[in-house]
Amino acid sequence: MKQCSGRLVLLLVALLLPALQAAAQTATDTPEMADALRGNGKIYVVVAVVTVVLAGLLAFLVSLDRKVGRLERELNE
8 A cells, every 4th residue: 555655646746747847937938949930931941841750750651551451461361
């Protein structure tokens, strides 16, 4: 019972620490880097790079799924 309560306390602390960090931030804090990128027009470069990376990951997963499906069909024959 003592070990279970220790784990429960540890879990509770782990879940509450991010909430305390978020509560400590003031409403006047603004994301300066995002404003600078938006002001320079470079935010579109960031969006384009993220889009290309996600599209590449999606293409890789589709390719991998097809290969695994082909191998499964060969094993079932």
